[in-house]
Each structure stands twice: as C-alpha cells, then as structure tokens.
Amino acid sequence: MIRFNQFSLARGTKPLFENTTFTLNPGEKAGLVGANGAGKSTLFAVLLGELHADGGDFSIPPTWQIAHVAQETPAADKTALAYTLDGDAALRTIEARIAEASAAHDGAAEGEAHAAFADADGYTAPARAEALLLGLGFTLEQTREPVSSFSGGWRMRLNLAQALMCRSDLLLLDEPTNHLDLDAIVWLEDWLHRYPGTLIVISHDREFLDSVCNVTLHLEYQQIKRYGGNYSQFEILRAQQIALQQSAYEKQQRTVEHLQSYINRFKAQATKARQAQSRVKALEKMEMIAPAHASSPFTFEFRTPDSAPNPMMVMEDVRCGYHGEDGEIPIVDHVMLSIQNGQRIGLLGANGQGKSTLIKTLAGTLEALGGHVREGKGLRIGYFAQHQLETLRPDDTPLQHLARLAPDTREQELRDFLGSFNFSGEMATAKIAPFSGGEKARLALALIIWQKPNLLLLDEPTNHLDLETRHALTMALAQFEGTLILVSHDRHLLRATTDVFMLVAKHRLQEFDGDLDDYRDWLLQHAAEQRVALKAGTTSSGADSADNGVNRKEQRRLEAETRQKLAHLKKPLQSRITKIEKEMDALNAEKATLETFVVDLASYEPGQKSKLTEAIRRQADVNARLETLEAEWLETHEELEQIG
Secondary structure, rough: OEEEEEEEEEOOEEEEEEEEEEEEEOOEEEEEEEOOOHHHHHHHHHOOOOOOOOOEEOOOOOOOOOEEOOOOOOOOOOOHHHHHHOOHHHHHHHHHHHOOOOOOHHHHHHHHHHHHHHOOOOOHHHHHHHHHHHHHHOOOOOHHHHHHHHHHHHHHHHHHHHHHHHHEEEHHHOOOOOOOOOHHHHHHHHHHOOOOOEEEEOOOOHHHHHHHEEEEEEOOOEEEEEOOOOOEEEEEEEHHHHHHHHHHHHHHHHHHHHHHHHHHHHHHOOHHHHHOHHHHHHHHHHOOOOOOOOOOOOOOOOOOOOOOOOOOEEEEEEEEEEEEOEEEEEEEHHHHEEEEOOOEEEEEOOOOOOOOHHHHHHHOOOOOEEEEEEEEEOOOEEOOOHHHHHOOOOEEEEEHHHHHHHOOOOOHHHHHHOOOOOHOOOOOOOOOOOOHHHHHHHHHHHHHHHOOOOEEEEOOOOOOOHHHHHHHHHHHHHHOOEEEEEEEEOOHHHHHHHEEEEEEEOOOEEEOOOOOOHHHHHHHHHHHHHHHHHHHHHHHHOOOOOHHHHHHHHHHHHHHHHHHHHHHHHHHHHHHHHHHHHHHHHHHHHHHHHHHHOHHHHHHOHHHHHHHHHHHHHHHHHHHHHHHHHHHHHHHHHHHHHHO
C-alpha cells in the first residue's frame, strides 16, 4: 500500500503539498490530475525517492519494484529490441551470471544460472519485447535497428517499451499518450487493463483516463484528494461536492449575519451584554467554510465565419507527398475528395500513413505531386499544426502577434479578444519566450480564430493542452459553424466534434464505415493478426527450403477455420460481457442519482426521512450488486483472454 500521512513539501518558497493524507491500494490504477504546476511531476519524484518530505511521512512497500519512463534516451548502437530488453533488469543480471560462470568454466554455477533464466521466462523475453514494440507502432525491421537511428518521438516510445518490459509492482506513466497515435493508444490501454501491478498515470486524455483508471487523485490547494472511479465519475463527484460546499457556505453566512446582527444590536445594552458576548465567542469558534473556489472554467468561441462556397474544395486523383533528392516520394495516392460546406471529418490512421501530409496538401503548405486541387471562391482556411508554435516569435508579445494580423483594429478590441483566451492584463504584453507549450498553442489557436476561417484544418491541436483547455476547445469546435477536418489521438475530441470518419491507410484515403468503437475493434483485430503472422514467421524462419513450399491456400483455410472456432467460443462470453456492462451502466446511473440525493441538505428535512432511509438502503444494494457484477465481468474477461 502507498500511504501519505500529513505530508508536506515545498519547492523553494512555493508550498506544493501541505498536511495531505491519502492511500493507494495494491493493484489500483489511479489517474493523477490537477492544474499545470499543481505538483503532479513532483509527486512522481517523491515516489521515486528523488524528493523527501518537509513534514509528515510517506511509505511504500520496500520490496516493490518501480518502473517509470526515462526522459532521456542514449543514442546507443544497441538495437531497439536489446534496449527494450534492458527494462528487465533481473533478466539482464542473470544473463551476466551466465556469462561470468561460462568464462570461469564453472559448470555448476552456469547450470544454476540457466535454471534461474528459465524460471524468469528468459527464453520468451525477446518475443515479449518484440510484441511491446510492435504494439507501440514499430515494424519488425525497426526492432533490429539501432536506437541512434530513431527520432525524439520514437525514442520516447522506446523508453515506454522499456518501462513496460520491467517486472514492476508500481508503474508511473507521465503523459504516455503524447507521442503515440490512436492505434498505439488503443494497444496501450489493452496492455494496461491486463497489468497486475499498481498504476499511477498523469494524462490530459480523458478517454484514456476513463478507460484505464479506477481511482482519481486530484491535486488542488496543496492537497491530494482521492476519488473512487475514473475521470468522468470524478468530475461528477467533484461538481456535487462543490455544490454542497457552496450550499453549506451560504447557510453558514446566513448564521454569521444573524449572530453579527444580534451582537451589533445588543452589545451596548447592559441587560443583553452577556448574551451578546456569548454570540461573539460562538462567532469566533465557528469553523469557517471556504466558499467553493472552483476555478472559473476557461471558455472561448469561434467567430462566425463569412459565407462559404460549396463545395469548398475538390481533389481529383491527387498524389500527396514530397520532393526528395532522388525524385518524388508519394505518401497518399489517388485521393478523390469533395469537401462539402458544413462537413465535420475525422481522419484516422496510424502515424506515418499520411494524415499530416494530406492535411498539409489541403492547407496549401505542401504542393500536390499530381492531380487537380480546386478551391471554391471565398474559401478561408484556418490551419493548425505542431509547427505552428515554431512560427511564433519568442521576443514578441501576444498583442504584437495579433496586431500584425489586424493593424487597423483598436488596441482595446485586440486586448478584449486576447482576454477571452486567458491572455489578459500583463500577460498580453509579456514576451512569449517563457510561455508553456499549452499557452503557446492557445495563442496559435487565437490567431487562427481571429481570421474567421470557414474551413478548419486541425492536426493534433491538443498535444500541449491541459484538460481544462482541451474541454474548452471541444466545446468551441462543437459549436463552430464552419467545416472541420481533424486529426487527433484525443477520442473525446473526435467523438464530440466530428460525424464522419475517413481512414488513411496503405497509401489511400477511404471512408471508414463505423464509429471510434468500431475503429478500436478493427485495430485490435489487426494487431492480433499481426501477432499470428509474427509467430508464423518466427516458426518458419529456421525451416529449410522444402518447408517454404507449403500450400499457402491450405494454410489460409486452416487459419480461417481456427478463427471461426475461436469466434464461436468467444460469442457467448462477449454477449455475457455486453449484458453485464449494460446492467452496470444502469446501476451506475442510479448510483449517481442516489448519491446526489443523499448529499443534498434538503434530503435531511423531517418530511424526507422515509425517502432518505430508502435511498440509503438502496445505495447499499446497488453497491453490492455492482461489486458482484464487476467480479463476473473480470472472470468473463479472463475466460475470453484464455481463449485467445
């Protein structure tokens, strides 16, 4: 168990935690959330033993192995596979023992080391490491390439693979989805569902948190507060508590006013002086309830675009790609696309398939290699991509950036507009060099919105944004009256703002018939097929040339039969899971309603007594039934996993 007791810690003069207490049980998966600068990364440093308490104490089982994602990757010559295997330090130690015993010609020691190697699943380790790398988006060829050949984002994936390879009791993940595409995120979620240890994850991806976590740790006002449930459930509970706190505060203020009024009226009268004095003492002793300091949620909206053409843009047999030293490098070929006014398209596909290349071609920042691109008259494109942050001038202020776009607009109007994006007062006239990535992304969005585009092209707009700003962007895009094409690994954003999906895969753009859940199923099926293909390749790699003549048609027939048999075995289990989840959804909804009623002060009025008693009894029944269903759900999932 992880236990923090009256824990206090300051960085410099800034107190981050003050007398905070919470526990985390073995096997729980916790999402760590809070505003930027609240202390999330500091808490990780405490868990890793890099920082120590100024007051109170913190404990973690001394035998626990902790895994976390390294922030630096050495530009080593070792292969990606070998680098991933380094994550299993125990296995590497045994390998060193084997080498040492072999060099000393100590047969007994070498035999013992080989036995330990087998007990530690050493013979399956390369296959497990390979599966991790494939799941995170590497190709089989890339697993054999040196670490030094990979770019920064891919090195972060290697660090993640190494952390997952570690035999850990506690896994700490800090923004693990930042460098992943949607395909890899879906795979990571599936892996974390099966992870048996304790997990603490910092993430701004609410759907990832909802999928993976069953506990939420919220950092606010130097406190760490534990909530049962995923991020969405935490939001509901916190909103209820804020409302309850505000109600209690207002009630207390009425009592304070009443006491103060009595004191003011009677303290000068000798006959009432003693009674007035007792009320002064009551007022002094009263524990003041702080008003609900819920940070005012940050919101903004898109300006109404001018009239737009229809169709907005037409692409006929377009080839998207780049000009290299050796000629053209096509990425997406034969693109046929007519963008209609009001469409809201989400682009799906793995990294490297060409989503960004297609978006750049649509935006006109990349010239098409072939085909025809026709823009409608009056088309105004707003394009946001990660390089947008690089085009900002670090020595200029937000006001200067906006004034360049609108030189004839009054300064106060520009300031008001920037204020709506949380660049108010001195921040509007401060150099942006020290701004965080999220603040710069917010400014880049503001500059696009000022220009009133009628076609928005957004390529991963949430990468640097915190949860509050992501929510604000989601709400603004949902109300945007123009046309939208969006690339994002944030599924909550995709679900809320798009209604049609297109898939970029195998150098082609095609419609995807389904929603994000269908896409997730498609990805998992594709990953399973890759694993089967990998095993088949491993098995046949050592075979002689006669084996290479195996009848492929017969092999495919047998594989199809196997899949059919597995599907037949899985179907009743999948139906049972669906039925359980449906009942759990209904019970969770009822649970939320009951909790709202039970925490409401009005429920404790005398006239509500019988209703309150029944609600509390029903709460116990619902919680008990949910526990039973969760156990059934886990058992059924285990059966499903055993089938394959």
